[in-house]
Amino acid sequence: MSDLLERLRGRGWRMTAQRRVVAEVLDGEHVHLTADEVHARAVAKLPEISRATVYNTLGELVSLGEVLEVATDKRAKRYDPNAHRPHQHLVCARCGAIRDVHPTGNPLADLPDTERFGFTVSDVEVTYRGLCPDCARA
Amino acid sequence: MSDLLERLRGRGWRMTAQRRVVAEVLDGEHVHLTADEVHARAVAKLPEISRATVYNTLGELVSLGEVLEVATDKRAKRYDPNAHRPHQHLVCARCGAIRDVHPTGNPLADLPDTERFGFTVSDVEVTYRGLCPDCARA
């Protein structure tokens, strides 16, 4: 929401029409868009916005921790605005549909010290793969 | 090993110098190479092998289940020859170093039916992120 815009302004983000539009696009949709899809939707609201700006803005939102980059399919990165509620992804291997899921348990706890090789482990990303109901039927 | 070549021949794989070289490269290294790195190492053994062939061959090895494609960093895909022992990956967020790890527990069991949305879930991929000892020090 405009929560997002507030937070960003509070962090010294200079507010421009372009940034507002990108933020709005991510905010309106609780889906997982590629940079190009974000650009397409942004253009609908602000015709002259450039691809480079969309990439820049997405990159900034990611650094600020407001948006997550997910690499579920092996083509373009997708941007997940739901950065504040921890979740994982369930992906259809055929059609690429993505759902947010909330597994029980904490996968971090499943990695014993002996398997950490001295790393400071701070994060886990879990991707479940399978077939969505539609694709399973076909 | 040449186990691999045997298995492939057994499945009707036509054996060519190029395929042998790609298989050898993956076999010799227990690392996680990009297609380009595989190509570079293959060229050292067979100078005229083309990039297209390396891509083709890697693709076939993946379909045959002999090699795993991993998308740990968001740039190039990496190829993991250790397809026969199930494992997950631990990645250094700074330098990109990758280690195979074996978490306890079964993440599939952590996804309740109510969180499956009718999907037929067949696979999970877990990526742990953090800093390797060297990068943590710096």
Added chain:
DNA sequence: GCTTGATTTGGATTTAGTCCAATGTAGGAT
């Protein structure tokens, strides 16, 4: 309203990967 440093732009560039028509070859048939 100025000024200035941050932001945007679009076009060129890079990176990763795919495609394809022409050419070459592994391996079964003879």
Added chain:
DNA sequence: ATCCTACATTGGACTAAATCCAAATCAAGC
């Protein structure tokens, strides 16, 4: 041992995703 042909390889062109950059623009503090 040679021939045949379906399968493989080649390299160069092509696509997609993303990055880079110098010039132009503009938000926001004064």
